[in-house]
Structure formats: C-alpha cells, structure tokens
Amino acid sequence: MFENNAVIDEQKNKNTGNPSYYQNILFGAPGTGKSFKIDDPEKGYGLKDVDESRKFRTTFHPDYDYAQFVGAYKPKKEGEKITYSFVPQVFAKAYAAAWKLYLQRDSRLRGNDDKNGDNDSGKDIQVYLVIEEINRGNCAQIFGDIFQLLDRDGDDFSQYSIDADCDFATWLKEDSILKTVWNEYETKVGDGKLKLPPNLNILATMNTSDQSLFPMDSAFKRRFDWEYVPISFEGKDAAKYQIDIDGSQYSWQKFVEIVNEKILTLTESEDKQLGEFFIKPDSGDIISKDRFLGKVMFYLWNEVCKDEHKNGSFFRAKINDKEDFFTFQDLYKNKDLLKQFMDELLAPKT
Template structure:
C-alpha cells in the first residue's frame, strides 16, 4: 500500500478473497498496531447511502427526542485519512487507511456510492481527479472526526458562526480562519461554507472489495462503475496467472494499446447480434489508464468482456479462440487463454 489501491477481488465463493485482503494486502501494522485505520463493512440489500456516507438518527435523552448525525463507513475512512495527513510529522510516512467492503455486489452499489462515485477516478498523485460538494452536516462531521472541536461562536453578517480549536490547541477560530490547515487536505472554506468541488479521496486511502463472480442475489454493477476499479481474479485452484507473451516487462505501450482497442471494438461490433446495448459495450482508450499492464488486461479488460459484453453469448469468444464450448465454461478458463486471445485480436484484419 505504498500507492493507493482501489481494487475488487472476485472469484468463486470460498476462494479466500477476504482472507487475502486481511492477511496479505492490508499491512500488519494497520491491522494490529493501528486498527483505527482499517474500516470494514459488508454490503447487503438493505445497506444505503446513509449507511455509507452518514445519516441523522433519532435518540431519546431525558424523554426528549434528539437527532444526531452518525458518520457512515466511507465518511469515517475519509476523515481518518485526512486526520493522518494533518497529523503526520516531517520525515515520517503518512499512515494509510483501508476501507474494506465485503460482498460489494450484494448491495445496490450505484445507490450506495451515490455522489462518491465521482471520487473513484484517481489522478497520478493519488488524489481524486474530481471532487464533490457535501452538506453542512457532513462537513461538520468530517472536521469533528479530523480533530476540530467546537469552542463557541463568532458574530458575522450571517449571524452566529461556530468557532473551532484544532486538537484543543490555540485560539478558537472559524473554519475559514483555519484555511492554512484545511488546504493541506484540499478543502476550501469561504463564509463558513465549502466552496468548489473540494472533497476528494486522498492518496493514503485505499478501497478494497470482494465479490463472487456469479451470484443469484446480486445487484447489477454498471460499466461506468466497474471501470473505476482494478480487478483481481482469485481462482478456486489457487493457480497463478500465466505470464503474458505480449508487452515488454508486463507493460503494453500506448500505440499497442490503442491498436488493441481499435481491433477489439471492431470485433465487438462485428458480433452486435450477440450483444445487448452495443453502444455501452464499446471500450474507450481510458478504460485502463496508462501505463497499461498485462495483469490489468487479463483481469479488468477480459472480465468486462466476459461478464458485460459477451455475458449472453460466449460463441464469439469460442470461435475466436478456436476452442470447444466445453473448454470455455468459466472465466477461469478464459483468463488462462489471455495470450491466445490478445494474439488473435491483434491478428484480425480491420
């Protein structure tokens, strides 16, 4: 986790996907020494955006009903990663945070992520490419979790504005006057309100998820959502991926990648009668960001072809690979033929 990971591990039930995340991907110093930096949840049909981001919950105190805003799993992980960025000392490594989502396809991911979906595109520096605005309630909960404490109010043209101390130190100031600190986590405040699209996932926050390759009780995950993740197939027989015979040292150069996409889209169009919704099944050059690796092609691209493009009819893949239908039953069978698949696509006459 030297760089942010945003990955879905998928495969048959019982293949050790959750175990791999817990014991191999998430470092032991996060699990054991600083468990507050590992936030876990499980998606299910009743899980909502409120559970993920935060929601108002009524509570009875002294026979009076009050409403408190409780942070969801994502907001908690986001605030913890911000807190680590602000509190780390010069020369030390910033502490990472891992948000782990088990069974990501057993909940309605599009509804659960909501506007957070926009944050999943990451720039080279690890921050979200694009930001989103949040409500005042969500902002107050974020700054509270970071370490800001309300210490009173200050008069302004808009009335009384709350003032805060950071970690209980210094003079109480409005959030706008804490801008030197908040700018370190890309939050801009003006007139005590967020301005611009300023909430972004920072580079020290990784999101890891698991899902079964096929399940009768899953929700549909659209192509735009899938594109924003890296994918890793975990086979039942624990076999290692076959080494790629294309690319150099596992890297596919830009020209070769663009040629592959051009020929792949032609192959997809030539089988439009087997595909529902052909427009959304075309693949853009940024489906995988540069540098493109053979591993990404084998997992992310080929799973998209298997699960989304040719999910109804595998005959085009069978014909291209010159195998029998019995030799291409599972995605595990398909991924083992990735070298032949890429070679045959590149040899097509377009």
C-alpha cells in the same frame, strides 16, 4: 506483488508512475479466500497487522443504501429531550481518519523541512476501507455522488471535489476527528467539500457467482483495478481436508477438482465453481457428512444442477443396479446414496 504489512514504497511509485493507493476489487469463485488475502501479511495486503483505528469494514447487501454507507441525520434521546445529529457510518469514519493522518504527517514533514521524509514510508498513515460482497448492493445508489471521488489525479487525490451534504459537512468541521486539523483541511480541500486523500485505500471482494444481483456499469468498474483470485490448494490447509461419509474419508481437494471440471462442462462458466475454502472443517481437518450435505451438496444442487436435472446433471449414481439421476432430497431419503455418489465420482478412471 504485495509488500508485507501493506507498506507502500512511495518513492518507487513516484518513479514508476504507479499509484500509492489501492482501489481494487478482488474477484473469484466462492471460497477462494478473497477476504483472507486482504488480511494476509505474507501473500496479501497485510491488514491483519494494521492497527484497528486505520481499517474500516462493511458488507453490502440488497437493502444497503447511502445513509448506511456515509451517515444520516438521526434522532437521539438526551434525558427528556429528543435531539437530532449526524451519525457517521463507515465511509465517513474512514474518510475523516485518512485525512487527519495525512494532514498531521504533511504538517510534520513541512515542520522538519522534509528532512525525515526518507525515513517515513507512510505505512502508518494508510487507511483502509474494506467492502465485502460489493456486488450484492446497488453501488450506484450506495455511493451516490461519492462515485465522482473515485477518479484520482496524478498525485492520487480525487481529481474532482464534490459538495458534502450539509449534515456531513457540519460533522466533519465540528464533531469529527478532523476538527483538530480543520484549518489544514479547509486549505487543502475547502469548507463543505469532499476529496479523497492519497492514503485512503478501498478494497472490495466479489463472488463471481453473484454477479447478477446488481450488475455494475462500466463507469463504476473502470475506476477500480481488478484482481482475480484463482482456485488453488497449493500450500494451503484446505489440501489436507477430508470429508467423512459414514466412516469413509474422501479428499476434499480431489472432490473439488473433479466437481469443478463437471461444473465447467455443464455451465460453460467458471463462476459457479467451488473455491478451496468454500467449507471449513467441523474439527481438525475433518468435514462432517451433515455439514457437507447442507453446504456443499445443497449449493451444487441449487446453483448448478437443479435446472439441468436429467439434462447432463452430475447428480447421478447407481441405484438398484441402474445408473440414474437423483435430486437433493433423495440424499436424505436414501442414507447410502451420498456414499455411492462419492465412491463413483472419485473412483480412479480406468
């Protein structure tokens, strides 16, 4: 599906009508390797091999806002004086970088009468804005009127331009890297205007278990392509992980597969299931008891079983020769309880 090093075959896209940019949200259960897929040059988008000057990352959170995403007018001390200037943030930096590279290449191709166009795949002008945990922030507030730029036309530019905030517009013209190609930008977009170029890619990740933080409206959702990242151990290091419980080792893969079936039965939803990379080993392929308790068992109790306690919860084991339910706190009161739970959970079915 994806080409190595995120090389975009522009001629193929022209022939098929597919866009030459990515505006995608990768979604799935926690720990399925969504961020890893963005970086993976073999099975993903290949950002690991992209120069640092062409990739920009941010993580949304509940207090994240437009000023943190785009930029804001802020004070700065210079000697004894306090001055004010626009301080660009991740979107502004990615926007300026993308337009500069696009306009430089456009000028270069025009100067050569497009003779070299067939040998220029465009991979070196692609710019990537990566938004981790996109649904943990209020997208409507964060994007503001930039939301309108997400609609692309047949040439993969924004279909509509918007007016930039005056501080942002002044920075683009006078202080950003765009000043070296300002005449070309002004001709293409307009002074004080914003429009996404076709080489600006937006990739985002979303944990399905966190969808309730800030629900996205359908208007925002439809401006992205959605790619589901399934839970899969095939060909991955996580298939080798072992959980060490007081000297006894248990297969992480087998644990995940059994627990995910129970989560689906209990919640009738896949959103809370565990991904293969939900936890990383302490060393080598071994996951320690303390790490497993604090990260995996607490997640299962807090996000899945707590509200279902004694009503179908799979937090149960034989205690004093009687099968009974237990709480997360009980795992610390009874040092043998976790091993009993694992033995019974992973015991071969008869």
